[in-house]
Amino acid sequence: MLKAKQSSEPIKVVIRCKGLTQRDIESKAREAVTVDQSSCEVSLHDLANGKCKKFTFEQVYDEDSSQKQVFDENAADIVQGVLGGYNGTVISYGTCASGKSFTMNGSQEDEELEGIVPRACKVIFEKIEQQEKKYLVKASFVHIYQGETRNLIGKNKNKSLKIFETSDGQIQVKDIKTVRVRDAESLLKVYRAGLRNSYVGSTRMNACSTRSHMLFFITIESEEIGEDDKPYIRKGVLKLVDLAPAERTRKTCCTGERLKEANSVNSSLSVFGQVVSALTSKRSTYIPYRSSSLTTILRDSLGGTSKTVLFTHITKSSYSYDEVLIALKLANRAKFIKNKPTLSLLSDSESILEFQSELSKDELVENQEEQKMHSFDVQSSIAQDEPADHDSMVIEQEQKLADEDLSVNDEKDIGEQDTPDAITVSQQ
Numbered sequence: 001m002l003k004a005k006q007s008s009e010p011i012k013v014v015i016r017c018k019g020l021t022q023r024d025i026e027s028k029a030r031e032a033v034t035v036d037q038s039s040c041e042v043s044l045h046d047l048a049n050g051k052c053k054k055f056t057f058e059q060v061y062d063e064d065s066s067q068k069q070v071f072d073e074n075a076a077d078i079v080q081g082v083l084g085g086y087n088g089t090v091i092s093y094g095t096c097a098s099g100k101s102f103t104m105n106g107s108q109e110d111e112e113l114e115g116i117v118p119r120a121c122k123v124i125f126e127k128i129e130q131q132e133k134k135y136l137v138k139a140s141f142v143h144i145y146q147g148e149t150r151n152l153i154g155k156n157k158n159k160s161l162k163i164f165e166t167s168d169g170q171i172q173v174k175d176i177k178t179v180r181v182r183d184a185e186s187l188l189k190v191y192r193a194g195l196r197n198s199y200v201g202s203t204r205m206n207a208c209s210t211r212s213h214m215l216f217f218i219t220i221e222s223e224e225i226g227e228d229d230k231p232y233i234r235k236g237v238l239k240l241v242d243l244a245p246a247e248r249t250r251k252t253c254c255t256g257e258r259l260k261e262a263n264s265v266n267s268s269l270s271v272f273g274q275v276v277s278a279l280t281s282k283r284s285t286y287i288p289y290r291s292s293s294l295t296t297i298l299r300d301s302l303g304g305t306s307k308t309v310l311f312t313h314i315t316k317s318s319y320s321y322d323e324v325l326i327a328l329k330l331a332n333r334a335k336f337i338k339n340k341p342t343l344s345l346l347s348d349s350e351s352i353l354e355f356q357s358e359l360s361k362d363e364l365v366e367n368q369e370e371q372k373m374h375s376f377d378v379q380s381s382i383a384q385d386e387p388a389d390h391d392s393m394v395i396e397q398e399q400k401l402a403d404e405d406l407s408v409n410d411e412k413d414i415g416e417q418d419t420p421d422a423i424t425v426s427q428q
């Protein structure tokens with residue numbers, strides 16, 4: 001793999017603050033957080049003793065921020081980078097019910113409320129349509145539930161997937177389900193099918209609380225001819241990560257399975273915090289990535305070659321003071337993590353052949369469709385003595401293809417031929 005090294009840059013840390021909910025107001029919570037968007041300052045007030053802790057970040061959003069603004073100002077660049085052959089990561093972290101899933105997924109009912117993932121899916125294909133180049137787009141969706149990495153799409157969703165490191169230092173997830181997609185709608189279908197399979201449970205803090213860390217991967221490859229007249233594949237992986245919340249189990253009063261889930265999430269988030277600390281401490285000689293599946297998969301995103309934005313969600317409620325303080329302290333440290341975004345240009349014959357053979361399948365399908373249309377054209381002209389309706393034929397055929405490819409939720413494996421044993425999710 002050819003890699004044009006770039007200089008290091010800090011990961012972007014963004015704070016998004018949610019206002020008091022009706023429930024907070026009814027339970028007499030007060031506002032313990034103030035956000036100054038112009039100075040990018042967040043103040044956390046200890047209302048009992050009148051003290052205040054101030055933090056500054058690259059970008060802070062109050063409760064009136066729009067989904068579009070949040071995407072445009074933080075994720076659009078990352079998506080553009082992935083199209084250009086860089087890895088990109090968006091991580092949604094924060095306290096319970098603070099809007100982590102709202103930022104990533106948002107609401108399907110109202111386009112204005114769509115989150116980063118649906119917006120990214122649309123932008124990717126809008127940009128691809130503006131290009132002459134051919135692109136391959138593939139998606140995978142896994143979650144980490146009680147310490148096990150599992151597919152959220154395809155068959156065998158209960159199988160625990162192994163994470164391993166290849167001899168050249170890449171982190172891969174074995175048997176991850178990967179689906180080739182040809183348009184934004186299909187990509188969104190994969191995402192939504194995975195979401196339907198995710199584990200959401202009711203807690204005292206949130207009726208729809210995420211019980212596992214969810215990681216949606218979009219791999220984008222494009223081919224070009226280099227100055228040496230040889231073919232190269234530009235390859236970028238976009239990781240869209242919705243983390244489960246750290247939970248004070250005494251507060252959420254969960255028991256049984258919910259308690260096990262919370263303990264497992266807390267332990268992986270504690271490793272996440274240790275990795276952030278180690279990466280930003282001058283004294284540290286070891287980064288404990290391997291202590292959890294989450295940080296192993298995110299190795300490239302934290303201190304690696306990815307362009308990364310870390311959203312830290314907090315709420316204004318005075319009852320969440322302790323959790324907000326922990327989240328702000330982690331975010332404040334994460335500001336000092338440096339990554340080296342690195343362009344990935346593949347020149348090995350295996351990658352090029354794989355890319356070209358995928359594209360040749362498209363040509364085969366296109367030729368078959370053309371032949372079918374031609375015979376339909378001739379037959380219908382003979383039968384009706386009228387020209388065939390080409391446009392509606394094409395739309396029908398495309399719809400059929402999309403449906404066949406994306407019947408993910410029916411446990412029917414899709415794009416089986418597209419499924420490699422493993423995909424690279426992290427690089428040294």
Ligand SMILES: Nc1ncnc2c1ncn2[C@@H]1O[C@H](COP(=O)(O)OP(=O)(O)OP(=O)(O)O)[C@@H](O)[C@H]1O
Nearest residue numbers: 018095096097098099100101102206208209210245
């Ligand atoms: N900025 C926002 N504007 C409007 N509604 C929001 C906003 N952020 C969150 N919400 C609403 O607050 C509720 C909780 O949000 P969400 O489920 O996204 O939180 P979460 O942090 O993912 O929760 P959990 O930690 O339990 O997984 C949802 O009803 C969501 O629609």
